[in-house]
Amino acid sequence: MKAVVARTKGAPVEVVTINVPDAGPGEAVVKVLSCGVCHTDLHYREGGINDDFPFLLGHEASGIVEAVGPDVTSVAVGDFVVLNWRAVCGECRACKRGEAQYCFATHNAKQKMTLADGPDAGTELSPALGIGAFAEKTLVAAGQCTKVDPSARPAAVGLLGCGVMAGIGAAINTGAITRGKSIAVIGCGGVGVAAIAGAALAGASPIIAVDIDAKKLEKAKSMGATHTVDSSKVDPVEEIKRICAETYEGAEGADVVVEAVGRPETWKQAFYARDLAGTVVLVGVPTPDMKVPDLPLIDVFGRGGALKSSWYGDCLPSRDFPMLVDLYRQGRLDLDAFVTEEIGIDDIEAAFERMHHGDVLRSVVVL
Structure with a gap:
């Protein structure tokens, strides 16, 4: 799969080929439709989050579930989803007291996506916020997929995934x-x-x-x-x-x-x-x-x-994402106004520059 990777601190991002494993227990493979270019991705590239390079960037995403692990029941193949980085555990103190939005043990996919080509082939990637959605497909925990109205514009509702x-x-x-x-x-x-x-x-x-x-x-x-x-x-x-x-x-x-x-x-x-x-x-x-x-x-x-x-x-994606998408569909929340431009997967470095100068609310990669 084509994907955008930050190999080293401060270096321009690269479009590379990656391997995406089949969905294992508790996991889902998602075909990415759109992904917003967020300041957090730039922080990852600049080493402001941690130094677990190389990073597979992108996390404000929408897509279609393409495969699920054998035990997954929360989403199914074909579901239109917004990805989130708060897959709640259901077992910690916060979850058990009915405050899953403060879950202490949110989780990501257990398997790792890897570089496919070149001398670094097989190198494990660190997906941004456990998602890594500047890619044609990505592997996430099934709990990171929130099913929403499939008639909504992917580039707009995907932005609910973060900013x-x-x-x-x-x-x-x-x-x-x-x-x-x-x-x-x-x-x-x-x-x-x-x-x-x-x-x-x-x-x-x-x-x-x-x-x-x-x-x-x-x-x-x-x-x-x-x-x-x-x-x-x-x-x-x-x-x-x-x-x-x-x-x-x-x-x-x-x-x-x-x-x-x-x-x-x-x-x-x-x-x-x-x-x-x-x-x-x-x-x-x-x-x-x-x-x-x-x-x-x-x-x-x-x-x-x-x-x-x-x-x-302080969101609970399963509660808040569908509600906000419904408000968007009713014309009460203008998510389209946040999409300044739609770009391709090769244009992310230029989008970082426009972001730095305050020229956009969001550039959105459309795949």
Whole structure:
């Protein structure tokens, strides 16, 4: 099968031929239809996740189940699925207490895909987030396949596999945003804009988008933001407080602030931009060297509320993916708006460059 591999840290990706094993117990082979180009793939290429090179990149994917292992009953050959990286175990403490979205033992396929040609033939590949979907076919755990409406556009719904779900879930699942609550989102890339779309679905108001890029703020507005703040020109904390006070008398900030950048300085802005007893949700992924900014402990105590991290939008794929696809089919969630361009499997390196410059929400590889 053709696939995209990162062989060494920082080197351009390569299109190579790989071997995909037959599906074993608990596994499925999926013919990939589409796969979004996510920042996480770039992090893998740059060695920002770990150094288990070579990596088989790609994870925001949709496809058709082509084969299943002998014991698999959750999906069948021919099912249209969105791939996920949270295949829950059903046995850990979180699963047994009915909180499978926090499963402590999520798993991947046990067999390894390998390089097929050249002097490195037989070398085992590390699939990104246990998926590896920049490929014509991939091998995953059956629990990583979530069956959805087959009439949905693959390039759009495949994005639920990571970034879009992370953003929507950060607002709705982690932040528990509802009608009558205000929200600010700091950082309006794909995840941040998805958080805004989720807040709009939930009926939040005001919905405040914060970024330094006018194009991103315009996209955020088209996805449901009621206000935009260019933080290169004004103090975002004071502006968020001002907007919320105009809507709710006595408000000292937003009820929920989603930090979708993953930097200490923007996390600190989120901390001080929330209302008393408000919630900060960290969904932007920091690097290992970053530290929580210097905050007086009395401020942490005195402002109350909650400081949360959101891992995959605290989603449960079997619950959330079909629901969001249904909303998309009803015209209530514009997943098509996240697809900036459709590209081929040979165009991923160029897509990384466009991503780096903030030119796209998502480039989507269509196979």
